[in-house]
Amino acid sequence: xTTFDVFETLLVRCVTPHHEIFDRLGRAAASRGLIPCSAHAxxxxxxxxxxxxxxxxxxxxxxxxxxxxxxxxxxxxxxxAQELMALEIAEEARALRPVESARPLLAGARQxxxxxxxxxxxxxxxxxxxxxxxRHGFWEDGDRLYVSHDHGCEKRGGRLFAIVAxxxxxxxxxxxxxxxxxxxxxRGPQKAGATGRLVTAGNPNRYExxxxxxxxxxxxxxxxxxxxxxxxxxxxPAASGRDQAMIDVAxxxxxxxxxxxxxxxxxxxxxxxxxxxxxxxxxxxxxxEIALQLAPKLRNRVELRYLYAxxxxxxxxxxxxxxxxxxxxxxIYQSATGFTNAELLERVGLExxxxxxxxxxxxxxxxxxxxxTILRTTLEGLQADGTLRRLAERNKELVLDYLGQEGLxxxxxxxxxxxxxxxxxxxxxxxxxxxxxxxxxxxxxxxLDLSGSRWxxxxxxxxxDARRHAAENAGEVHDGPWGYQPPRVPEELGKVAPRELYxxxxxxxxxREGSLLGYRREDGRVLPVTDARRPAEVRAxxxxxxxxxxAAFVANVDLDETSFLNVDVRPALERVVDLLWQRPTRLEAxxxxxxxxxxxxxxxxxxRDFAPPYDHRYIGTKLGLDATLKTQWxxxxxxxxxxxxxxxxxxxxxxxxxxxxxxxxAVVRRLVG
Numbered sequence: 001x002t003t004f005d006v007f008e009t010l011l012v013r014c015v016t017p018h019h020e021i022f023d024r025l026g027r028a029a030a031s032r033g034l035i036p037c038s039a040h041a042x043x044x045x046x047x048x049x050x051x052x053x054x055x056x057x058x059x060x061x062x063x064x065x066x067x068x069x070x071x072x073x074x075x076x077x078x079x080x081a082q083e084l085m086a087l088e089i090a091e092e093a094r095a096l097r098p099v100e101s102a103r104p105l106l107a108g109a110r111q112x113x114x115x116x117x118x119x120x121x122x123x124x125x126x127x128x129x130x131x132x133x134x135r136h137g138f139w140e141d142g143d144r145l146y147v148s149h150d151h152g153c154e155k156r157g158g159r160l161f162a163i164v165a166x167x168x169x170x171x172x173x174x175x176x177x178x179x180x181x182x183x184x185x186x187r188g189p190q191k192a193g194a195t196g197r198l199v200t201a202g203n204p205n206r207y208e209x210x211x212x213x214x215x216x217x218x219x220x221x222x223x224x225x226x227x228x229x230x231x232x233x234x235x236x237p238a239a240s241g242r243d244q245a246m247i248d249v250a251x252x253x254x255x256x257x258x259x260x261x262x263x264x265x266x267x268x269x270x271x272x273x274x275x276x277x278x279x280x281x282x283x284x285x286x287x288x289e290i291a292l293q294l295a296p297k298l299r300n301r302v303e304l305r306y307l308y309a310x311x312x313x314x315x316x317x318x319x320x321x322x323x324x325x326x327x328x329x330x331x332i333y334q335s336a337t338g339f340t341n342a343e344l345l346e347r348v349g350l351e352x353x354x355x356x357x358x359x360x361x362x363x364x365x366x367x368x369x370x371x372x373t374i375l376r377t378t379l380e381g382l383q384a385d386g387t388l389r390r391l392a393e394r395n396k397e398l399v400l401d402y403l404g405q406e407g408l409x410x411x412x413x414x415x416x417x418x419x420x421x422x423x424x425x426x427x428x429x430x431x432x433x434x435x436x437x438x439x440x441x442x443x444x445x446x447x448l449d450l451s452g453s454r455w456x457x458x459x460x461x462x463x464x465d466a467r468r469h470a471a472e473n474a475g476e477v478h479d480g481p482w483g484y485q486p487p488r489v490p491e492e493l494g495k496v497a498p499r500e501l502y503x504x505x506x507x508x509x510x511x512r513e514g515s516l517l518g519y520r521r522e523d524g525r526v527l528p529v530t531d532a533r534r535p536a537e538v539r540a541x542x543x544x545x546x547x548x549x550x551a552a553f554v555a556n557v558d559l560d561e562t563s564f565l566n567v568d569v570r571p572a573l574e575r576v577v578d579l580l581w582q583r584p585t586r587l588e589a590x591x592x593x594x595x596x597x598x599x600x601x602x603x604x605x606x607x608r609d610f611a612p613p614y615d616h617r618y619i620g621t622k623l624g625l626d627a628t629l630k631t632q633w634x635x636x637x638x639x640x641x642x643x644x645x646x647x648x649x650x651x652x653x654x655x656x657x658x659x660x661x662x663x664x665x666a667v668v669r670r671l672v673g
Contacts, residue, residue, distance in 0.1 A: 001115035001170055003146075003194075005155075005179030006129060007122060008202040010102050010138050012234075013095040014558040015220065015227040016204050016212050022046040023220050025084070025091050034080055034087075040216075045073055050123070059157075062149040063088070063123050089128055097556070098136040100235040101201045105178055106138060117144040117164060119177065121154045121184055144168070155184040158191030165192070201234050207252025207576045214572035222572040224558050225256040231556035232549055243545065245587035250546045253576045254508045255553035257463075260569050261446055262290045264462045265417060267565060268444055269302045276407070276414040278307040278441070281528070282511035283419040286550060293554040307406055307416065308528035310516035312347065314399055314428045339599075341375040342366040348379065349391045396432075398519040402526040403432060408441065415442035419509050421502060422451035423459055430455050446505065449497045463505075463570060466497035503632035504581060507595050507610060512543055515598075537596045537607060582635055589639035597632060611636035 004010055013021060025046065026039030035042045049070040053061045056069075063085055071081040109116055118138075120129060126147045133139040146164050153159035165172040172193035179185025180202050189196035204212060204226060211226035232251040238244035265277065265287075279288035284306075291304050342359045345366075350358075358378060359366040365374045382388050403409065408429065416426055426443040433440050443459030450466050461467075514531025521527075580588065593611030611633035631637040 002109035003117045003119045003177045005185050006118050006120040008180040009199055011096050012202050014097050015223040020220055020223040025088050059154045060149050060152045096132050099202045119146045121148040155188040158188050161189050161192035161194050210575045211572050218567050218569050221567050221569050228553045228557040232552035235552050241587050242591045246545050246591040247549050250549035251553055253580050255550045257573050261462050266298055266300050274413050274415050276303040276412050278305050278416045280418045281308045283509045284417050285511035290554055308516045309425050313516045313518050340367050402519050405526055409436045409438050415444050417444050420445040420447040421449040427453050584636045584639050586639050589636035593636040593640050613640035
């Protein structure tokens with residue numbers, strides 16, 4: 001026959017660790033005036049009562065013995081103790097969820113014609129455990145249940161399995177047991193002569209353990225996030241180890257991070273009296289999906305809209321080298337490393353034949369990626385002869401009509417939602433709204449870096465806001481192209497904005513659509529024109545799995561409209577982000593390091609692995625050869641590399657590295673050409 005453990009194998013709580021149930025019970029008891037102490041003190045006393053009851057009653061410990069000890073410790077009457085015991089059972093029932101990944105195991109045992117029994121070391125009443133198995137679809141007629149306190153022995157000693165074998169009239173050797181605990185579910189059956197097999201999906205993984213460690217600092221909110229992660233990852237069948245790694249990161253890192261951001265958005269809606277949120281296309285696509293799921297849970301009626309926007313489509317409509325230099329700079333020079341002058345020229349909106357005529361005279365300088373002199377001189381000329389102004393006017397009409405169509409010029413309190421970092425698209429929108437004399441949009445961002453924006457007071461950041469640590473002078477003008485240069489960031493302030501993580505956060509928010517190239521008119525409406533190449537690229541990588549996992553997380557997050565108010569969960573989020581960033585597993589590095597990372601705009605756009613493995617190009621770079629390898633995630637590139645490259649990477653900071661390079665330089669030169 002086949003036996004199954006119950007808790008953490010077939011059933012789990014919606015929070016982790018399970019002790020969080022005691023904290024919830026304490027809060028419920030305190031709100032009813034049932035306890036003479038704080039909710040936190042009650043929860044810790046409840047945990048201690050568990051240990052004392054075990055020492056007194058051993059394997060026969062049940063909930064009655066625990067509450068007898070608890071009543072004595074807190075001076076509770078028998079009636080109050082009984083009410084608290086009923087409240088705990090109700091809290092357990094509310095929190096229990098099925099482990100979906102365990103269903104095939106149970107179904108397989110039934111299809112094989114094997115008898116099924118459930119075996120549990122648990123203090124909760126047997127009738128309650130059976131009710132929960134029935135409620136969640138695990139129990140069938142003819143099944144049996146064996147609970148430790150009913151028989152005065154536990155699984156870990158092997159005696160409970162001997163009792164099961166005798167009661168069922170089978171040899172212990174005929175029993176195969178599945179469970180999550182090594183001592184109780186693997187060694188325990190073996191002591192009785194049965195077979196034990198571990199099923200650990202219900203155990204918290206490393207991200208969930210990191211989150212749950214912050215449960216006290218967050219009044220249980222981190223335990224909610226950890227529980228939702230576990231339920232999400234166990235609800236989606238993985239096709240491979242790589243697929244499981246994708247699910248684990250989506251459930252344990254991305255979903256808690258982005259869901260917490262969206263919960264903050266709803267808090268901002270209430271505080272600022274906003275009636276409408278606009279989620280900017282691509283980077284905020286997954287954020288809107290989360291918001292649509294959360295809004296009914298939070299009973300929030302803010303209007304949620306999706307707005308097609310991009311720097312390429314918007315910024316030239318209001319900016320030039322002599323107006324809004326902050327915006328202009330972001331279009332031309334931001335994220336420009338590695339791109340030729342000719343490729344950057346395309347960003348101003350020139351047609352390809354115009355670019356060909358301009359660059360034909362000096363192909364060499366236009367193909368350069370470092371010296372921007374020819375680009376700067378050409379752009380100054382295009383500004384002087386009115387070309388840039390005409391391009392802006394052409395784009396501006398379409399942009400204005402699209403924004404008006406989408407309600408950005410309505411007299412409705414609203415905000416735009418984006419990832420960050422300097423808010424240039426928010427700047428553009430405000431400039432266009434000013435021309436129409438309408439109230440400007442507020443900006444709600446995942447993170448904000450320092451910028452030269454005039455509209456910094458109209459935006460807030462969730463995860464970080466570097467401006468909180470620096471006094472920005474919005475009117476300050478610096479030396480540089482056309483009199484503008486982004487403000488220099490002091491070293492101590494640079495640590496506030498985690499710039500090394502920007503690309504990681506952008507990957508977390510990757511959209512399923514291509515970037516916005518522009519707009520077109522059709523049947524009286526202005527419609528977006530997006531890059532048609534992107535959807536196939538990200539779907540081939542399996543972005544739908546990420547969205548599926550995040551949706552499962554949101555569906556399982558246990559909250560109401562007050563759950564995350566005035567609680568800072570960011571330290572817990574920082575811990576899981578750091579775990580992934582610093583110590584990805586090999587499978588995580590393979591799954592996420594192959595994300596198709598976009599470089600460039602327009603025709604210069606290309607993709608490459610987010611974290612390619614280190615290879616001969618890496619060594620060539622260290623030797624000063626022209627063989628660069630760029631990674632957005634060094635630890636993942638390292639994890640994806642073969643042992644030879646790992647050794648070279650490890651040695652580079654040690655005394656052996658210079659000698660190794662000196663001896664190998666000629667060989668490596670031949671390798672890299």
